[in-house]
Amino acid sequence: MVLLPDLADNCSVREARMKLTVLGIKNVTVESIDGELDWVYGLKVNGKNAAAYDRIPSESKVTLVVGNGSFSDDEEETVGIMADESVVTGVDDDYGVEVTAEPEGNRHQ
Secondary structure, eight states: OEEOOOOTTTSBHHHHHHHHHHTTOOOEEEEEESSSTTBEEEEEETTEEEOTTOEEOTTSOEEEEEEOSOOOHHHHTOOEEOTTSOEEEEEETTTTEEEEEOOGGGOOO
16 A cells, blocks of 8 residues: 555646656556646546545556646636635736736735
């Protein structure tokens, strides 16, 4: 049994594969979804959703749910709070990057 590392929303597909290989997990596949290219959005173990720190057999089939670089129109209009508490206000269509603004109390001097 191995402990799954915290991969979802925390690393690229390349880094995730490396971490799983170090743990002895050899059966790793990738499932693509709309999102940032090569960013890991989730994990599945033997076809079921898994979370960080779940204990799994090293022989398990692990699927990395990874962004394919495409965004739907709905995602470009999303406004939400990110982990660092900055606010995503949209996507700059010219460059394809998220535009963010920090709340008043979080600005660094």
